[in-house]
Amino acid sequence: MGKSKDDGHVVNKDAYQRINFLYQAAYQSLNRSPADLNLCKFYVNIMKTITKRLVLRLHPDMKRNFCRKCCVLLVPGLSATVRTKGKREKHTVVTCLECKTIKRYLWCENHKLWVDHPELWLKRDECT
């Protein structure tokens, strides 16, 4: 793998586009064959490698959409179950159906599934 020494924001923009593409590819492979997650994991792994190498910050909505343990894209009904729990402090519980890892995070009214909003990827606003 060739490593560019002048990692400016131009390179980052290019990386974002690549990650965007990989994310869509991961989503599509999952959508097409939910029984075989290898391709999906493969794409997510490449994404992780790119973000780690270039030290890119992922949008928080984006981060929520992967399983940290097995790298599967968490899509409700396909590879994950999503439940909202708690009366006062609502929080969302996401279970990865592949490795059964459970993630919890506080309910965010503005939470959107990133895949429906690819433009979010380029925004740096934090979801508060």
Ligand SMILES: [Zn+2]
């Ligand atoms: Zn998992």
